[in-house]
Amino acid sequence: MTKITKTLSTSPxxxxxxxQLGFGQHFxxxxxxxxxxxxxxxxxxxxVPYGPISMDPGASVLHYGQALFEGMKVFRQADGKIxxxxxxxxxxxxxxxxxxxxxxxxxxDLFMEGLHQVISADERWIPSEPNTAxxxxxxxxxxxxxxxxxxSRETMFLILLSxxxxxxxxxxxxxxxxTEETYLRAAPGGLGAVKAGANYAASLKAALEAKKRGYxxxxxxxxxxxxxxxxxxxxxxxxxxxxxxxxxxNGSILSGGTRDAVIQLLKSKNLPIKERKITIEExxxxxxxxQLKEAFGTGTxxxxxxxxxxxxxxxxxxxxxxxxxxxxxxxxxxxxxxxRGTQKDxxxxxxxxxxx
Ligand code: COI
Numbered sequence: 001m002t003k004i005t006k007t008l009s010t011s012p013x014x015x016x017x018x019x020q021l022g023f024g025q026h027f028x029x030x031x032x033x034x035x036x037x038x039x040x041x042x043x044x045x046x047x048v049p050y051g052p053i054s055m056d057p058g059a060s061v062l063h064y065g066q067a068l069f070e071g072m073k074v075f076r077q078a079d080g081k082i083x084x085x086x087x088x089x090x091x092x093x094x095x096x097x098x099x100x101x102x103x104x105x106x107x108x109d110l111f112m113e114g115l116h117q118v119i120s121a122d123e124r125w126i127p128s129e130p131n132t133a134x135x136x137x138x139x140x141x142x143x144x145x146x147x148x149x150x151x152s153r154e155t156m157f158l159i160l161l162s163x164x165x166x167x168x169x170x171x172x173x174x175x176x177x178x179t180e181e182t183y184l185r186a187a188p189g190g191l192g193a194v195k196a197g198a199n200y201a202a203s204l205k206a207a208l209e210a211k212k213r214g215y216x217x218x219x220x221x222x223x224x225x226x227x228x229x230x231x232x233x234x235x236x237x238x239x240x241x242x243x244x245x246x247x248x249x250n251g252s253i254l255s256g257g258t259r260d261a262v263i264q265l266l267k268s269k270n271l272p273i274k275e276r277k278i279t280i281e282e283x284x285x286x287x288x289x290x291q292l293k294e295a296f297g298t299g300t301x302x303x304x305x306x307x308x309x310x311x312x313x314x315x316x317x318x319x320x321x322x323x324x325x326x327x328x329x330x331x332x333x334x335x336x337x338x339x340r341g342t343q344k345d346x347x348x349x350x351x352x353x354x355x356x
Pocket of ligand 1: 071233234298299300301302303
């Protein structure tokens with residue numbers, strides 16, 4: 001495997017108070033960096049003090065958006081054990097995304113070893129309070145300088161670490177969602193199924209406009225403005241009176257790690273979970289008949305985020321009295337308890353940190 005060197009920071013930062021973390025506002029003392037160049041392979045793999053990176057202004061990421069990332073978490077359990085939540089899932093998704101946007105994915109051993117080494121350098125940054133974690137941001141960017149449009153022959157792989165609390169300012173309370181009928185985040189054949197930075201750039205204007213109207217995020221529809229795809233930066237689930245549904249992965253929906261964990265948990269309880277096409281009209285009809293019991297988003301950042309209000313064509317539909325429903329509460333509790341080690345990890349989701 002590519003050799004990893006380590007240069008430790010000589011000026012460690014004070015830790016932010018764990019009740020004021022928010023999401024993604026603080027970065028730890030170190031980061032992991034490695035470079036790939038065609039003909040040379042992966043090299044210069046190192047844990048270094050967190051700080052600016054240098055790149056040519058002609059780098060492909062700056063012009064043609066070759067950028068891809070992952071989001072994952074590491075937890076400090078009550079007995080002191082430090083565990084990752086499903087790192088292989090994120091590694092495989094990173095590889096699929098890299099292939100789609102023509103970047104080089106690091107080999108699995110470099111990804112895992114980089115992760116272990118940077119986290120052991122920054123172990124003190126892993127918070128332990130409930131609803132906190134150290135969020136991990138593996139990132140790939142195209143760094144070759146050129147202006148003709150083609151794939152970069154150079155990829156930079158970074159791992160950044162950020163201690164986090166709740167993603168939404170609402171905490172784990174239900175959020176207000178605007179059904180988006182103008183902007184699209186993704187289209188068939190596009191990048192929606194991978195975690196390309198471009199998808200998030202495409203989403204910003206709709207989110208901003210929703211915020212101005214008083215909504216926390218948007219419900220994304222497909223190109224026909226019919227099929228439901230995602231909610232904000234999350235996958236979405238609806239609890240109908242006779243089934244639990246989430247949109248089937250259709251090529252423009254991200255295959256979320258928490259989406260997959262929720263499906264596994266529901267199946268393990270023999271609950272009627274279906275991955276299928278869901279239209280906004282169906283959801284409105286169920287709401288009007290009182291057959292929609294709960295709706296929630298799933299994502300690494302927020303875990304489970306109940307939807308309390310869904311706006312569609314000028315009407316605000318209130319779901320479950322704008323309260324956390326029983327299923328979203330149960331799923332949030334189970335997933336976070338497994339992560340924190342207070343519930344048995346029967347589905348083998350946790351990987352312990354190797355200290356180096
Ligand atoms: C997630 O929750 O999985 C995300 O990707 C959110 C991130 C874009 C902040």
